[in-house]
Amino acid sequence: MMDWKQLLNCERFYMGSKEGGVTSGGEVRSEFQRDYDRALFSSAVRRLQHKAQVFPLEPNDRVRNRLTHSLEVSCIARSLAERWLSGTKREIDDEVRGGIAAVCATAGLLHDLGNPPFGHAGEAAIAEWFAGKGEKVWGDALDGDDDDAKWARADFLKFEGNAQTMRIVLKLQSLLGESGLNLTYGTLSACRKYVGRSVDVDKTDQGKKKPGWFRTEREQIVKIEAQTGTGVNGSLVGMRHPLTYLVEAADDIVYCTGDLEDGLSKGILDWEQVKRELEVRLEGEIGEKVAAMAEHIDGQLDHHIGSHDRGERNVVAGQLLRTRLIGVLIESVVEGFEAKYDQIMCGVFKGELVVEAGMGAVVKACKGVGYDHVYGVTSNVKLEVLGRKVIMDLLDLFWDAVRGYEGKASLRGYDAKVWELISPNYRGLFERWYEKAADDAARWELKLHLVTDYVCGMTDHYARQIHRELLG
Secondary structure, eight states, X not given: OOOHHHHTOOOBSOOHHHHTTOSOTXXXXXXXXXXXXXXXXXXXXXXXXXXXXXXXXXXXXXXXBHHHHHHHHHHHHHHHHHHHHHHOOSOOOHHHHHHHHHHHHHHHHHTTXXXXXXHXXXXXXXXXXXXXXXXXXXXXXXXXXXXXXXXXXXXXXXXXXXXXXXXXXXIISOSSTTXXXXXXXXXXXXXXXXXXXXXXXXXXXXXXXXXXXXXXXXXXXXXXXXXXXXXXXXXXXXXXXXXXXXXXXXXXXXXXXXXXXXXXHHTSSOHHHHHHHHHHXXXXXXXXHHHHHHHHHHHHHXXXXXSSOHHHHXXXXXXHHHHHHHHXXXXXXXXXXXXXXXXXXXXXXXXXXXXXXXXXXHHHHHHHHHHHHXXXXXXXXXXXXXXXXXXXXXXXXXXXXXXXXXXXXXXXXXXXXXXXHSOHHHHHHHHHHXXXXXXXXXXXXXXXXXXXXXXXXXXXXXXXXXHHHHHO
């Protein structure tokens, strides 16, 4: 069984900041609170304000973007942790108790950091670009049948934002050196939504449902597992950190309720329609509970707004529904975490808390309404098609230049000009890694990552802007 003190290991890859006297003598924050502050003030988190949650390039400020979604997930993840700690009878050290909520808040804030422009459509576009290029993009270095070459190719063919998140926090979001955000081992472990590699994908196991890290981060992942006790002897696939389950549940709660609220706010959904959809999808005691909730909301709407302003009724109904659903879902997930605690701590629970919890049908119903009536609206589809075109064109542009790189100042003419457009931070890290790379395969892999790192780090707005400026 995993141990909480080891799971909340507060050491870091690089301890130089405290040893060098950067931290003031009056520091009162815990190491895990410092993690949250580092994350919150990072440029990678700020860029989320211009990345889509559901609606790309959304002009309506009332609708969520990826930053507001992440802040809400952070809030609910913290609430889940605090609610569980307040009710559990299990003996947990006071020092550990103090760190659990902070780790959940940080992991919730960072959970979508690796998403490319245009959300999941952008992820699909990147993977599709690599699949379409075939042997041409792998070169001789990564075209072999050895395990490492297969793993490297799979990292791009199954490109996953969660794996990119780990790459950002471990390496790319670096102020000085190559330390990334230099978070504690405990926080880094909790940030790992998926623990498997791209060659380990297993749809029957939630922790391996998608790739969780790239081959290039192997050394760091192995150390995180060793430091937190989440590794499995003789395997490159470790165990999920227990707090990952709470963060994952927070994400599900926020997006299934928030997306309905945004659909109502934009006028894509109507409150009467939402009530009918939930009534059809929910049965028994849960259906009755949600119906009573809707009836109470109707009473409040009639008293404060009346029936004349349909648009305002939709907006307020969405807010009220979201508030009430979050309340009951938090209680349900906390009960589920307590019920599955032993399995989770032994690393053998392969499910999702929101599915296993008593109110899981509500999450499924809300997601169903979103899939059937929100995500596929024509305006969204048009922007996803646009996003696919933008991402593929930019990958073409930058790969044509980067693939010829053979060392500093090796590019000439047009390729050198395109090279200069890439983020200086990413270029600098790449150049250092390239010089230290062991062989041609490692160097070629770094080139592929440089291009995906840069495009993936763009916001929706910037990707569209630079596409217009460079490609018309």
